[in-house]
Amino acid sequence: MTLTQTTPNANIAIIQLRAASPAAKLETIARVRELVAQAVGQSHAAGAPVDLVILPELWNGLADPDESITHDEVIPEVGARVGDIPAKSVSVRALAEIAAQHNIWLVGGTIVETGTPKLYNTATVWSPAGELVQKHRKAHLFDIALPAVTFKESAAFDPGQSLCTFQTPWGKFGLAICYELRFAEVAIALARQDISAIIYPAAFTKPTGELHWELLHRARALDNQVYVFAACLGRVEPAKVVMYGHSLAANPLGQIVATAAEGEEIVYATLDHDVVKDTRAGIPLGTQRRFDLYADIGVGAVISAA
Numbered sequence: 001m002t003l004t005q006t007t008p009n010a011n012i013a014i015i016q017l018r019a020a021s022p023a024a025k026l027e028t029i030a031r032v033r034e035l036v037a038q039a040v041g042q043s044h045a046a047g048a049p050v051d052l053v054i055l056p057e058l059w060n061g062l063a064d065p066d067e068s069i070t071h072d073e074v075i076p077e078v079g080a081r082v083g084d085i086p087a088k089s090v091s092v093r094a095l096a097e098i099a100a101q102h103n104i105w106l107v108g109g110t111i112v113e114t115g116t117p118k119l120y121n122t123a124t125v126w127s128p129a130g131e132l133v134q135k136h137r138k139a140h141l142f143d144i145a146l147p148a149v150t151f152k153e154s155a156a157f158d159p160g161q162s163l164c165t166f167q168t169p170w171g172k173f174g175l176a177i178c179y180e181l182r183f184a185e186v187a188i189a190l191a192r193q194d195i196s197a198i199i200y201p202a203a204f205t206k207p208t209g210e211l212h213w214e215l216l217h218r219a220r221a222l223d224n225q226v227y228v229f230a231a232c233l234g235r236v237e238p239a240k241v242v243m244y245g246h247s248l249a250a251n252p253l254g255q256i257v258a259t260a261a262e263g264e265e266i267v268y269a270t271l272d273h274d275v276v277k278d279t280r281a282g283i284p285l286g287t288q289r290r291f292d293l294y295a296d297i298g299v300g301a302v303i304s305a306a
């Protein structure tokens with residue numbers, strides 16, 4: 001959808017909850033219910049009712065990554081509602097219920113999805129009707145070996161095979177997961193689908209977050225002239241993998257417009273379409289790109305200017 005004068009702005013709430021043990025899944029779900037209710041209540045009280053809420057990656061249990069994978073759930077096909085979700089999938093059911101209860105769009109972070117032969121690290125998007133409107137299986141898995149942190153996500157998960165966008169009353173969004181932030185090509189490919197924002201549920205590590213978290217989000221926002229909204233797990237120490245926190249929103253000029261500290265926190269931000277349009281009109285990268293010079297990364301649509 002090309003941005004029009006009538007595309008309304010969106011009020012966004014980013015929920016940063018602390019990484020929790022998978023064994024405490026039911027308590028964590030209860031906490032998420034409370035935090036979303038708090039975000040909705042606070043935003044109404046402030047006169048800017050929240051439209052879309054974002055949760056982090058593996059929000060329902062990551063403190064012990066080895067244990068997380070035993071907490072896999074079935075995620076139904078797009079179009080499913082609460083009644084279609086197996087009872088075993090308690091987190092998935094909760095996401096559908098929360099969206100419907102509060103009449104909000106919910107980017108339900110990610111959970112471990114039952115897959116074949118391994119598992120997927122999967123994000124879901126829910127409409128205010130409690131309907132699953134989109135899901136994204138993390139396609140770029142976090143396999144790294146640095147002195148400060150070594151991780152092999154591909155030992156547990158299979159990669160997804162596609163990128164993800166979804167349409168809302170506030171325009172079209174791109175959706176990618178944590179490590180996928182590092183791939184400029186993912187954001188470029190999403191931006192060429194006429195989106196106005198990219199959402200990244202994340203569980204970024206503290207050592208790599210200190211190096212790159214803010215820089216990467218600002219770069220993705222600036223390069224693609226989109227808003228970027230990132231929900232990271234909050235910090236618990238000690239832990240096998242310590243999370244960075246610092247959930248944030250960046251605007252199309254690459255400026256951080258809202259940010260959290262390390263612990264549990266709700267971050268509020270507005271997706272302002274005038275900022276998107278003015279940035280693209282003032283610095284018209286979308287119409288100036290020379291895909292004839294970099295054809296190996298694709299040929300196609302340009303980002304709409306205004």
Ligand SMILES: NC(=O)CCC(=O)C(=O)O
Nearest residue numbers: 142178179203204205208
């Ligand atoms: N869960 C992840 O994908 C972690 C990504 C991360 O920490 C990074 O540095 O990249």
